[in-house]
Amino acid sequence: MGYVTRIVIIGGGPGGYEAALVAAQLGAEVTVVDCDGLGGASVLTDCVPSKTLIATAEVMTTFDSSYEELGIIVADDTPPEQQAARVVGVDLGKVNARVKRLALAQSEDIATNVTRAGGRVVRGRASVSPQQAPDGSRTVRVTGPVGEAGGPGEPEELVADAVLVATGGSPRELPDAQPDGERILNWKQVYDLDELPEELIVVGSGVTGAEFAGAYQALGSRVTLVSSRDRVLPGEDPDAAAVLEDVFRRRGMNVMSRSRAQSAKRVGDRVEVTLNDGRVITGSHCLMAVGAVPNTRGIGLEEAGVRLTDSGHIWTDKVSRTSAPGIYAAGDCTGVFALASVAAMQGRIAMYHFLGETVAPLRLKTVSANVFTDPEIATVGYQQSDVDEGRIDARVMKLPLLRNPRAKMQGVRDGFVKLVCRPGTGIVVGGVVVAPRASELIHPISIAVDNNLTVEQIAKAFTVYPSLSGSIAEVARQLQASKPGGDD
Known part of the structure; x- marks a missing residue:
């Protein structure tokens, strides 16, 4: 039997499970050690739950803010003097039950995908051995979860040719504001x-x-x-x-x-x-x-030679390597960007690098991010502050959504599209969208940034009329028209 590379991944969040899928597909023997459930905080207590809650809130806001303007009649036989100030209400118990149900279902789907790909999932907490073996491998000690009798499960020692640390973070707490879980x-x-x-x-x-x-x-x-x-x-x-x-x-x-x-x-x-x-x-x-603090203490990292920053985050390079040979890191524990998409990319890059595949280093200026408020705020690439503070020579153009016909039809009053481009070539290097579903609208700008497209190329691409995406093409046309030395 030929040699099989052994990968141990500590933490089953996006950085961990995406790395596990890549490593398994490339023929490695993969073990994921996780103590809470695959998906990590992103799926169980953070991203998926919060965005599920926000989905309900979004419906409420959209209805509250526009039903009268759009001509919607709410039939209600309740006498006016007994009606609440709001037209619609919410049952938070049902909302949160749905939140937990969807989070658990997503976690189970991820576990199924990992095991189907050939990975093994071990429930427990892991720590890394301080020394490498002569063949370069390391031992990862796993302490099982607490059993019904109150004691820990039997410890297990895993031998790894490479270790990926993807332990995430936990809510930061103030000494004089300790959560009690109730108020x-x-x-x-x-x-x-x-x-x-x-x-x-x-x-x-x-x-x-x-x-x-x-x-x-x-x-x-x-x-x-x-x-x-x-x-x-x-x-x-x-x-x-x-x-x-x-x-x-x-x-x-x-x-x-x-x-x-x-x-x-x-x-x-x-x-x-x-x-x-x-x-x-x-x-x-x-x-x-x-804020959050990284889950990096008490798992043997510093003893193994992994460099931690003053904040406790793991230092990594652009291919997810730490300062210790054979140990990689991904996700919130690295302090790069607290985004599930970045964690997943870091994990995939780590596996590609260690297993000898072609790999492109992490490019932070192509990362798109979104704030799921109402309206949403989506960004990618260089921003206004980069231009104002002289980090890049670029031109900026902003177009309010009030001038967009689809926005007028939907009763959208707030928001804008902003593009950042190079002054000579017109290459798009950044953008901001503030709008409903900005998380979807940022994608064409992300493609432009990632592929060095110009405002001329964006301006010439067809958009649906009427559509919010039409504002992206329109602001590109304005940048094109105002090009220094061009025809105004």
Whole structure:
């Protein structure tokens, strides 16, 4: 029998399971060690659940904001004086039951795909041996899950020619704002709620905070968003963040800028959040969305020679190698981009590299990302800040969606399309879309960035009339017309 390469993958999230599929297809012997279920936090407690919740919120928002303008009549025999302020409501218990059901089904589908491809899945927690064997292999020790009698399962030692660490991250917690799972929550715990929070305080205005704040406001909660910065989504395009903050405020959200939370404590059935300036705000529930920490401690990485950053993330190069021979890393534990798509790409690249296949290094400037608020914010490539701060010489053009005929028909008032291109060649190097389903609309811009297409090529491509995608071609035409030295 010929030699078979042995791969052990620690963590079954997107970086882990996508790597497992690639390695199995290339003939390696693959073992995935996972303690929660394949799909990881992305599928079980983060991306899939939150976007499922947001799908319900999106329907609510779309209906609330446009049913009268679109001429929809809601038949209701309830006397006007007894009607609630909203036309429609939500059963959060049913919503969360659906969220959990879909997440588990997705996890089971992933496990089936991995085992069908020839991979083995082991339930447990893994740690890496500090030394390599003379043949370059390493031992990964697996401690089984806790059994019914309360003790751990039998440990197992796996021999690996290469190890991929894809352990993800966990919610960051403040010392004086510890979640209790009932009134003070992190983003893993919100799906256990049976009733809609009457007054929800969201601490943190990054992507997670903004998404949950917008979703719960749409579902019917009165939301206060506490932001330590001068605007929501401080890491996103300023124009896009301004649109979203304006929408939040217009819909009734209390957005508290430049307000850093110091503590959160439960007082009976209420929560008190104390800010650094001494102000105290209260609500029925509080969601802590203050970032994540990598799951890299206690698994033998530093002892094995894996370099960790000050934040605890694993240092990797562009082909997912760590500083230790034979150990690769992918996903949120690397701190590259906290995106499932990036984790999956890192995992695939690692396997291609180790198994000797042709591999293209990770190109971060071709990564598209999306914030699932309403409206959505999608980005790819170089941004306005790169131009303003001199990191790239480029031209920028923005076109509001108010001028798009399809947007007018659908009652869409907020959003824009922005393109960034090189001044001489017109090659598209970045873009932003703020719109309903921006996650879908960003794709043609991503293709342009990845393939060095020009604004002229985008402008000449046919678009459906009327369509929101027509604004992408239109802003390309405007860039083409305003080209320095060209015909204006």
